[in-house]
Every structure is written in structure tokens, then in C-alpha cells.
Amino acid sequence: MQDEPTPTELIKAVADFLRNEIAPEIKGHNAFKLRVGINALDLVTRQLTLEQGGDAAEHARLRQVLGMDGALIELNRALSDKIAKGEVDLQTPGLSEHLWQTTMDKLAVDQPNYASYKRELGNK
Amino acid sequence: MIEDQLERCIASWYPGASGVTGAAKLSGGASQETWTFDIIHPGGNVGAILRRAPPGYGASPGRAAGLDAEATLMQLAHDAGLPSPRVMHVLKPEDELGTGFIMQRIEGETIARKILRDEQFAKARPILARQLGRVIAGIHGLPAGRSLRLREMTATKEIADLEREYRSFNWPRPVFELALRWLRERDPGPSKEVTLVHGDFRHGNLIIGPDGVRAVLDWELAHFGDPMEDLGWICVNSWRFGEIDKPVGGFGSREELFAGYEEAGRKVDPDRVMFWEVMGTLRWGIMCCGMMQRFRTGPDHSMERAMIGRRSSETEIDLLRLLVPRGK
Numbered sequence: 001m002q003d004e005p006t007p008t009e010l011i012k013a014v015a016d017f018l019r020n021e022i023a024p025e026i027k028g029h030n031a032f033k034l035r036v037g038i039n040a041l042d043l044v045t046r047q048l049t050l051e052q053g054g055d056a057a058e059h060a061r062l063r064q065v066l067g068m069d070g071a072l073i074e075l076n077r078a079l080s081d082k083i084a085k086g087e088v089d090l091q092t093p094g095l096s097e098h099l100w101q102t103t104m105d106k107l108a109v110d111q112p113n114y115a116s117y118k119r120e121l122g123n124k
Numbered sequence: 125m126i127e128d129q130l131e132r133c134i135a136s137w138y139p140g141a142s143g144v145t146g147a148a149k150l151s152g153g154a155s156q157e158t159w160t161f162d163i164i165h166p167g168g169n170v171g172a173i174l175r176r177a178p179p180g181y182g183a184s185p186g187r188a189a190g191l192d193a194e195a196t197l198m199q200l201a202h203d204a205g206l207p208s209p210r211v212m213h214v215l216k217p218e219d220e221l222g223t224g225f226i227m228q229r230i231e232g233e234t235i236a237r238k239i240l241r242d243e244q245f246a247k248a249r250p251i252l253a254r255q256l257g258r259v260i261a262g263i264h265g266l267p268a269g270r271s272l273r274l275r276e277m278t279a280t281k282e283i284a285d286l287e288r289e290y291r292s293f294n295w296p297r298p299v300f301e302l303a304l305r306w307l308r309e310r311d312p313g314p315s316k317e318v319t320l321v322h323g324d325f326r327h328g329n330l331i332i333g334p335d336g337v338r339a340v341l342d343w344e345l346a347h348f349g350d351p352m353e354d355l356g357w358i359c360v361n362s363w364r365f366g367e368i369d370k371p372v373g374g375f376g377s378r379e380e381l382f383a384g385y386e387e388a389g390r391k392v393d394p395d396r397v398m399f400w401e402v403m404g405t406l407r408w409g410i411m412c413c414g415m416m417q418r419f420r421t422g423p424d425h426s427m428e429r430a431m432i433g434r435r436s437s438e439t440e441i442d443l444l445r446l447l448v449p450r451g452k
Contacts, residue, residue, distance in 0.1 A: 033428070107438070110434045116361060116442055
């Protein structure tokens with residue numbers, strides 16, 4: 001067992017330092033790159049926090065929609081394959097809810113400020 | 125060093141030019157660069173842009189029109205009175221600058237967030253969609269001859285290209301599969317009318333001033349195809365930069381865009397435009413994945429490239445909003 005602080009706490013401390021202390025000192029193209037770097041660290045923090053719960057729920061929905069079991073990536077491959085072949089479509093019970101929820105969970109990690117996501121969350 | 129080369133080059137075709145100053149690289153990957161510089165002239169300095177593939181990088185990648193074609197198209201657009209820089213010189217081997225061209229530098233803004241938010245563009249925003257509709261119509265009417273050897277694209281070919289690229293990533297994306305299926309089922313077939321298509325008509329490739337559009341840039345993806353493609357591409361949500369209720373670049377409505385296009389004597393097919401908007405949304409999503417792949421395998425190991433991979437999910441939510449809208 002690894003000791004504390006957790007990866008989330010460490011990354012957040014670094015990101016906050018870069019954001020609050022370093023970013024105001026940097027100008028030009030490097031300021032842009034620094035912002036991208038801070039965004040990347042924030043994304044990793046969100047993923048470490050949200051990934052487990054999101055993946056577990058996605059896995060459960062995939063088992064339900066497909067009626068089969070397997071690793072998350074394998075079930076996603078199977079679903080992709082069935083959509084491509086037309087064996088699963090928007091008439092398939094649970095598919096559109098599954099795609100929506102999975103996508104919302106991705107956006108919560110990737111780009112929670114994306115306007116379409118905020119609109120769909122209903123908080124804009 | 126590039127200033128010395130530019131000075132030698134310019135002396136050969138610009139009477140009275142006595143030198144070059146302020147050369148700075150604006151952007152550049154391994155194979156293509158853009159430089160800004162001023163030509164020193166007794167009548168006043170002249171702003172110029174060099175767009176080139178440096179020596180040793182001759183061939184352009186798969187879909188690209190090539191720098192010679194870009195120069196020709198820009199000059200055609202300029203001669204037709206469309207907002208376009210004048211091409212001043214097409215590079216020759218003896219210039220020793222690689223392949224490419226030098227064009228007039230046009231002042232203005234290309235960064236979407238500034239165009240959409242800064243006060244100085246407040247008067248431009250309400251007129252832009254209509255203006256751009258007229259400009260796109262002008263592009264579609266350009267007398268671009270087959271001698272240009274541009275790609276000829278149809279919806280069917282574009283779907284196949286996107287599918288091939290997506291499959292090469294070997295990473296399952298059920299939403300992309302749904303979009304590919306949707307596109308295949310609704311493929312309208314070859315366009316009755318085939319015209320020159322700009323291929324990348326959107327923020328970043330348009331120079332905007334307080335008075336409106338000043339120049340159309342970057343003809344790299346120009347091809348012959350369905351003219352409705354350009355109208356669909358500029359409506360893709362990824363180019364609205366947060367202003368999601370203004371489909372045209374975050375500043376205007378489809379109605380204004382279409383009105384401008386039809387004022388110039390051309391017809392809009394709104395269903396076809398919507399088809400190309402879905403195609404464009406998927407295309408940008410796949411391009412984001414492709415940039416992530418190049419981050420992994422190629423020489424450009426930058427954070428920006430890596431992070432763009434995490435923007436492909438933005439196109440997934442936009443595809444769902446288009447194809448499976450949720451009841452309000």
C-alpha cells in the first residue's frame with residue numbers, strides 16, 4: 001500500500017501552484033502552453049476522481065444492452081461492431097440512454113466547461 | 125538567416141525593395157511553415173507572409189492541395205474580388221527557400237474568442253454570417269480549371285475516408301459508429317453540381333476586421349465536390365466557441381448565411397447542408413483522434429497535441445445532440 005498524499009492531492013497541489021504562482025509571471029506563447037499544461041493536470045485529477053464510478057456504471061449498462069459479459073474495452077468493441085453492422089440501433093432498448101450517459105461522463109472528465117455539455121446538464 | 129534568403133529572393137522581383145526586416149515564424153510543423161516579415165521600401169514598408177515547405181519537404185500530405193495550387197486559388201479569389209491576399213511571388217528553385225509563395229499580409233484577427241467577444245468586432249458580428257455566405261458563393265463560382273488537379277470528393281468517398289481513418293486508430297467509439305451508420309444511410313449521392321470547395325472555411329482561416337471579413341486563408345484542403353459541404357462545415361458546433369445558439373461560427377444564423385449565399389445567385393439545399401454538418405462534426409472528432417495518434421507516434425510530442433485527443437468527446441456530445449436529441 002502506498003502512503004499519502006494521494007496522486008489526486010499531489011497533482012492538485014502542483015496545478016494550483018502553477019496556476020496561482022507561475023502563470024501570472026509568464027507571457028506569450030509559453031503562457032498559452034502553461035495553460036494547456038494546467039488543463040491537462042486538472043483533467044487527470046478529474047479522471048482519477050470520476051473514472052471508477054463512471055466505468056462501473058458504463059460496464060453495467062453495456063452488459064445490459066448487449067446481454068453479454070467481458071472487459072469494458074471488449075464490450076465497447078462489441079457494441080461498436082454491432083452498431084456498424086446494424087444489429088444494434090436506436091430502437092434497441094437502452095442504447096440511446098447508454099450513449100448519452102457514457103458521453104456525459106466522458107465530458108465531465110474531458111471538458112466540463114464545454115457549452116453543449118453545460119446545456120445538457122441543464123445548468124446554463 | 126531567413127532574412128538574407130528573403131532579401132535575395134525579393135530583390136529579384138520587387139523593384140526598389142532594399143531589404144527585409146522583422147521576420148518571425150508564425151506557425152510551423154515539420155513540413156510547412158508560415159513566416160511574417162516586412163519588405164523595406166522607400167515608399168513605405170510592405171507587410172508580407174511567406175508560406176512554404178522548407179527545402180527537402182517537397183511533397184504535400186495525402187489530402188493537401190499543395191502550395192502551388194493554394195497560390196493559384198488565392199490569386200483566383202483575389203482577381204475575382206473576393207477577400208483574399210494578393211500573391212506576390214511563387215517561390216522558384218533559385219530562391220533556395222523551398223516550395224511555396226509570398227503573399228500580401230492582411231491585418232486583422234483570426235482568433236475566434238477575440239472575434240466573438242472583443243468590442244472592436246461588435247459591429248462586424250451581426251453582418252458576418254451574411255457576408256460569409258456571399259464569399260462562399262463567390263468561391264463556388266470561381267473558374268478553377270481541372271488543370272489544378274485537386275481531389276474530387278463525394279459524400280460517399282468522404283464517409284469511406286473517415287471510416288478508414290477511424291478504424292486505423294483501433295479504439296472503439298460507439299457514437300462515431302452511430303454517426304457513420306447515419307451518414308451511410310442518408311448519403312445523398314453525388315451532387316448534381318460539382319464546384320470548387322474551400323474545404324476548411326471556418327474560424328482560424330478567416331481574417332476578420334472591425335468592418336467584417338478581410339481575407340480567406342488556407343486553401344490546403346480545397347477540392348472539387350458538393351458546394352453544400354462548405355456551408356455545413358462552418359456550422360459545425362466546434363467552431364462556435366461556446367456561442368452554441370449561433371450556428372455560423374458563433375456569430376450568426378443559418379438563415380443569414382443562406383440569404384447571403386442566395387443573394388450571390390446560388391441555391392442552398394438545407395438538408396444537404398445539415399448532412400455535411402453531421403459529417404463535419406464527425407470529421408473534426410476523427411481529426412482530434414488523429415492528432416493524438418501523431419502525438420504518440422510522431423515527432424510532435426507536445427501537450428497541445430495530446431490534449432486535443434481529449435476534445436474528440438466534444439464532437440460525440442454534438443453528434444448526439446444532432447442525431448439523438450433529448451426531449452426538453
